[in-house]
Amino acid sequence: MAALYVIIFILGLIVGSFVNVMICRIPEGRSIVSPPSACTGCGSRLTAIDLVPVLSYIFLRGKCRHCGERISPRYPLVELLTAVIFIVLFSKYGFTVPFFAYAYLIMLLIAVFFIDIDHRIIPNGLVLAGLAGGMLFFVYNCISPMPWIFGDSKWWTPLAGLLPGSGFLLLVAILGSLIYRTEDAMGMGDVKLMAPIGLFLGYKLCITALAASVLLGGLISMALMLFGIKKRKDTVAFGPFIVIGAFVTIMWGWELVQWFFSYMRF
Ligand SMILES: [Zn+2]
Structure with missing residues (x-):
């Protein structure tokens, strides 16, 4: 069992280094498969040893072996984060x-x-990749005898999940643009992002994920304003909160739903 955890951790590190490639290249419209990774300073190709997640960063002490350009510590951090989340x-x-x-x-x-934090965009390619994977998962769940999203095994549950999150955020976007006469109230990227999440989670957990991200986004935005880090008119990227809300729901969604309804009942 311990060996399996080690394998999953290493898998997470490898996937994490691919996530780094996506973060760097997708916003620039570059291919995520070719060319091989290169130093941003001197352009020299990274060799197999340079590509070992986390360890290469430690051995190179965070610098390119050719030109000494500093490598952002975010690369190993994204790899570690992915591995920990996989575990x-x-x-x-x-x-x-x-x-x-x-x-x-x-x-x-x-x-x-x-x-979204770097560029304030949510690329359509990632949303489409999510929808494609979600459809595969949906088909698997239809032909699999095992009930999957625990406690909610109706076959149409994922399809119904496409609507509530995206629909609600679209409503917020429309109301925001009417009231504040700005496009910034809610980005269309956020609206689109809720669709694949709903497909993977089903409609009940999609609503849970949405509620969690709105709550978290509201609290963090208030804290940022309270401490003067952001002004009232500044907008905060909402995508990261959707991401955290979705992860929390994947892990503890039904517990959250139960807790909420037991709390509301008295
Ligand atoms: Zn270099």
């Missing part, structure tokens, strides 16, 4: 199809998290 997912789902499905979704969402 957390694995601890809940084990060696199952849902584990691989959610690992795939989380891989895309980690890329979304950093790209």
Whole structure:
């Protein structure tokens, strides 16, 4: 069992280095498969040893071996983050199809998290990759005898999940543009991002993920304003909150739903 955890961790590191490639290249419109990675300073190709996640960064002490250009510590951090999230997912789902499905979704969402912070965009390519993976997962769930999203095994649950998150955010976007006469109230990227999340989670958990991200986004935005880091008119990227809300829901969604309704009942 311990060996399996080590394998999943290493898998997470390798996927994490691919996430780094997506974060760097997708916003620039470059291919994520070729050419091989190169130093941003001197352009020299990275060799097999340079591509070992995390360890190469430690051995090179965060510098390119050719020109000495500093390598951002975010590369190893994204690799570690991905690996840790894979371990957390694995601890809940084990060696199952849902584990691989959610690992795939989380891989895309980690890329979304950093790209939205850096560039304030959510690339359509990532949304489409999520929808394609979600459709595969949906087909698997239709032909698999195992109930999958725990406690909710109706076949149409994922399809119904396409609507509530995106629909709600679209409404916010339309109202925002009417009231504030600005396009910035809610980005269309956020609206689109909720669709693949709903497909993977089903409609009930999609609403849970949406509620979690709105709550988290509201609290963090208030804190940022309170401490003067952001002004009232500044906008905060909402994508990262959707990503965190989706991850929390994948891990503890039904517990959150139960807790909420037991709390509302008295
Ligand atoms: Zn270099």
